[in-house]
Amino acid sequence: MTHALQPPPKSSPELDANWLRELLVTQKNTKMRHVISLLIENEAGALSRVSGLFSARGYNIESLTVAPTEDASLSRMTIVTSGSDDVVEQITKQLNKLVEVVKVVDLSESAHIERELMLVKVRATGKDREEMKRMAEIFRGRIIDVTDASYVIELTGTQAKLDSFVGAIDSGLILETVRSGICGIGRGDRVLKV
Amino acid sequence: MVITGAEIVIRCLQEEKVDYLFGYPGGAVLYIYDELFKQDKVRHVLVRHEQAAIHAADGYARSTEKVGVALVTSGPGATNAVTGIATAYCDSIPLVIISGQVPSAAIGQDAFQEVDTVGITRPCVKHNFLVRDVRDIAETIKKAFYLAKTGRPGPVLVDIPKDITAQKCEFAYPETVSMRSYNPVVKGHHGQIKKALQLLLEAKRPMVYAGGGVVLGDAADKLTALVRKLGFPCTNTLMGLGAYPATDRQFVGMLGMHGNYEANMGMHYCDVLLAVGARFDDRVIGNPAHFSSEPRKIIHIDIDPSSISKRVKVDVPIVGDVGEVLGELLALLDNTAEKPEPQSLGVWWKQIEEWRRRDCLKFNQGEEGLIKPQFVVQKLWEVTGGDAFVTSDVGQHQMWAAQYYKFDKPRRWVNSGGLGTMGFGLPAAMGVQLAHPGSPVACITGEGSIQMNIQELSTCKQFRLPIKVILLNNGFLGMVRQWQELFHGNRYSESYMDALPDFSRLAEAYGHVGIKVDKPGDVEGALREAFKQKNDLVFMDFQVDPTENVYPMVKGGQGLTDMILSAEDL
Ligand SMILES: Cc1cc2nc3c(=O)[nH]c(=O)nc-3n(C[C@H](O)[C@H](O)[C@H](O)COP(=O)(O)OP(=O)(O)OC[C@H]3O[C@@H](n4cnc5c(N)ncnc54)[C@H](O)[C@@H]3O)c2cc1C
Numbered sequence: 047m048t049h050a051l052q053p054p055p056k057s058s059p060e061l062d063a064n065w066l067r068e069l070l071v072t073q074k075n076t077k078m079r080h081v082i083s084l085l086i087e088n089e090a091g092a093l094s095r096v097s098g099l100f101s102a103r104g105y106n107i108e109s110l111t112v113a114p115t116e117d118a119s120l121s122r123m124t125i126v127t128s129g130s131d132d133v134v135e136q137i138t139k140q141l142n143k144l145v146e147v148v149k150v151v152d153l154s155e156s157a158h159i160e161r162e163l164m165l166v167k168v169r170a171t172g173k174d175r176e177e178m179k180r181m182a183e184i185f186r187g188r189i190i191d192v193t194d195a196s197y198v199i200e201l202t203g204t205q206a207k208l209d210s211f212v213g214a215i216d217s218g219l220i221l222e223t224v225r226s227g228i229c230g231i232g233r234g235d236r237v238l239k240v
Numbered sequence: 241m242v243i244t245g246a247e248i249v250i251r252c253l254q255e256e257k258v259d260y261l262f263g264y265p266g267g268a269v270l271y272i273y274d275e276l277f278k279q280d281k282v283r284h285v286l287v288r289h290e291q292a293a294i295h296a297a298d299g300y301a302r303s304t305e306k307v308g309v310a311l312v313t314s315g316p317g318a319t320n321a322v323t324g325i326a327t328a329y330c331d332s333i334p335l336v337i338i339s340g341q342v343p344s345a346a347i348g349q350d351a352f353q354e355v356d357t358v359g360i361t362r363p364c365v366k367h368n369f370l371v372r373d374v375r376d377i378a379e380t381i382k383k384a385f386y387l388a389k390t391g392r393p394g395p396v397l398v399d400i401p402k403d404i405t406a407q408k409c410e411f412a413y414p415e416t417v418s419m420r421s422y423n424p425v426v427k428g429h430h431g432q433i434k435k436a437l438q439l440l441l442e443a444k445r446p447m448v449y450a451g452g453g454v455v456l457g458d459a460a461d462k463l464t465a466l467v468r469k470l471g472f473p474c475t476n477t478l479m480g481l482g483a484y485p486a487t488d489r490q491f492v493g494m495l496g497m498h499g500n501y502e503a504n505m506g507m508h509y510c511d512v513l514l515a516v517g518a519r520f521d522d523r524v525i526g527n528p529a530h531f532s533s534e535p536r537k538i539i540h541i542d543i544d545p546s547s548i549s550k551r552v553k554v555d556v557p558i559v560g561d562v563g564e565v566l567g568e569l570l571a572l573l574d575n576t577a578e579k580p581e582p583q584s585l586g587v588w589w590k591q592i593e594e595w596r597r598r599d600c601l602k603f604n605q606g607e608e609g610l611i612k613p614q615f616v617v618q619k620l621w622e623v624t625g626g627d628a629f630v631t632s633d634v635g636q637h638q639m640w641a642a643q644y645y646k647f648d649k650p651r652r653w654v655n656s657g658g659l660g661t662m663g664f665g666l667p668a669a670m671g672v673q674l675a676h677p678g679s680p681v682a683c684i685t686g687e688g689s690i691q692m693n694i695q696e697l698s699t700c701k702q703f704r705l706p707i708k709v710i711l712l713n714n715g716f717l718g719m720v721r722q723w724q725e726l727f728h729g730n731r732y733s734e735s736y737m738d739a740l741p742d743f744s745r746l747a748e749a750y751g752h753v754g755i756k757v758d759k760p761g762d763v764e765g766a767l768r769e770a771f772k773q774k775n776d777l778v779f780m781d782f783q784v785d786p787t788e789n790v791y792p793m794v795k796g797g798q799g800l801t802d803m804i805l806s807a808e809d810l
Pocket residue numbers: 330331332391392393450451452453454456457458476477478479480494495496497498499516517518519520521523524541542543544547560561562563634635638639656657658659660661719
């Protein structure tokens with residue numbers, strides 16, 4: 047987690063303490079982005095229990111993805127949310143309380159990887175055709191559908207990378223975009239499994 | 241043995257030793273009713289409205305240590321049940337509700353009497369199930385009972401399509417259940433419990449704040465032992481009344497919006513707070529910022545982690561069952577020579593006694609004139625020797641019941657605290673009376689609330705339930721009128737009900753005994769007479785002072801110490 051507050055300029059015990067207190071207070075109250083991953087019984091209605099919980103309690107959902115895992119009896123969800131530390135603590139407790147939820151982790155508490163898939167349909171005529179191909183290459187995208195007038199470009203990456211691709215191409219040429227929402231996984235030894 | 245789904249349902253209830261099933265029939269549950277007819281172990285109580293079936297099951301559960309069970313049909317049967325289910329959910333009451341559903345093939349077709357019961361009830365149940373295969377019925381019902389009564393209790397609904405109750409399969413009731421996704425913590429963390437004890441022993445101004453969790457966890461004895469051993473003051477929430485004996489000197493009364501002066505002051509100014517099975521509700525701590533403005537250390541015992549540090553930051557959280565944790569605290573206390581420091585505890589008690597001398601519950605009952613509602617409750621307490629089961633509806637009468645009936649035992653006080661459901665009292669009393677056939681059961685109600693489920697007088701007649709209905713008739717939706725008087729410039733918008741029935745004659749029309757009391761001198765005699773009638777429901781219509789307000793009162797958004805103590809404070 048990055049934080050806007052700078053360390054104190056000079057180090058005196060008093061300053062340190064103040065700085066730390068301020069840091070803690072700000073961290074507690076500022077809305078931070080969190081990536082929550084959970085395993086849930088793969089049963090009808092399980093998704094609506096989770097989405098219902100978020101709407102009933104007024105929690106944010108920036109994105110939510112869900113699909114069965116290698117164990118077909120379990121689904122895995124990745125939820126991107128934001129809130130102060132208190133709110134996020136309640137979110138994880140409330141998720142854990144759902145009878146069908148098996149495990150919950152806040153991926154953003156430590157090193158993790160996030161990926162999102164985007165499909166973009168762009169106009170590809172005249173000189174734009176070459177330009178689009180070039181941009182797709184720069185961003186390591188793949189063109190997966192081609193017609194006389196359009197391309198569909200497939201792109202995976204962090205949210206930021208996908209945003210910057212959308213920002214980099216001429217918005218007038220975008221016909222349609224669809225994004226999957228984020229999938230997240232912990233780095234190294236951190237494993238979410240029953 | 242191969243039997244039908246309907247028979248499986250009944251066999252499961254028998255296996256769970258269900259003696260009363262509260263319900264109302266309809267198309268989708270006809271096979272189940274047919275099987276009910278063929279046996280006599282599970283007795284069915286036919287209510288007059290599905291909401292009442294749930295409240296009755298709820299009253300049954302609150303007054304016993306058992307799970308309450310109800311059966312309703314699809315569509316309107318299920319929607320009528322929703323208020324009851326939400327009521328139980330808000331107070332964490334263990335119920336199993338079985339609802340009929342349209343046949344599997346009709347689901348999603350806008351079929352006759354089809355509603356998405358699982359969807360509608362999802363936010364107000366602990367969990368719910370739609371059974372899709374006759375082979376799943378037994379396991380699902382087993383799980384439902386297990387979920388309802390373990391961990392933080394709550395209502396669990398099982399929705400069963402009609403065709404599935406007609407299909408057949410082999411029946412075997414599972415002996416145990418285990419769910420990898422559901423493992424409530426029971427034992428508390430030992431290190432945390434030790435830390436808690438240390439804090440308690442060092443406290444100079446301690447307070448024990450106990451709630452519904454102590455009643456639900458059947459830990460009143462342990463709480464009482466601990467409080468007595470420590471010599472600390474103890475307060476109960478509305479839901480916790482009876483968790484600590486109200487006539488004991490260490491009890492400082494209920495706290496909160498209509499709590500006692502000494503309880504609210506003690507809660508605010510204590511330096512160590514032991515919260516046990518209570519959830520820092522907004523009607524209890526008032527404005528959380530004001531509450532946090534006074535420094536204190538808080539220990540919080542609760543079985544539900546999400547109750548902890550939800551509204552108030554806690555210093556020593558202990559997740560676990562109250563009984564287990566209090567038991568461990570008691571054992572630790574027995575094994576230490578340390579004691580709370582008597583000097584400062586003495587100073588603190590002196591302060592509490594000074595607050596107590598404000599006598600915040602005093603009221604004036606003249607010999608002539610109007611009956612004071614508080615007086616009726618006080619007399620009820622005297623006449624029943626403090627040993628009745630008391631249910632209530634919602635409003636001023638509920639608060640007076642809580643303030644003036646001194647509950648010394650748990651599970652005697654049955655009311656809707658979290659949802660505040662008018663109409664709860666009478667049907668809940670039916671469940672209580674069925675669970676305790678020989679015991680006195682009183683339902684304290686208002687003329688607004690009683691009319692929300694008055695049809696149940698008919699059920700009471702059919703099942704010969706000798707409930708004593710204590711109507712504190714003030715002619716107003718009194719609690720609403722009180723708020724309008726205090727916060728809306730005496731504009732009594734729609735809080736006066738014209739054209740009230742003559743309740744005593746209405747009760748007689750249902751075949752009960754009805755009496756009307758309008759003189760203070762007649763109150764005690766009427767109550768004594770009523771409780772002598774062991775076989776009859778007696779409906780007592782007390783004409784009480786319509787201007788009386790509930791005090792003390794903490795206004796919404798204010799601090800716990802900002803109490804209006806009487807009309808003179810206005
Ligand atoms: C008109 C009106 C006025 C009211 N005024 C007041 C008032 O003045 N004062 C007041 O107190 N209330 C008042 N209430 C009620 C209030 O709304 C709440 O319902 C009540 O305060 C909650 O009580 P509680 O904190 O004991 O929690 P409950 O709702 O009883 O919750 C129980 C807690 O215990 C936990 N628990 C359950 N089982 C166990 C176990 N085995 N082990 C450990 N923990 C367990 C649960 O997880 C939960 O956190 C009023 C209600 C109405 C309708």
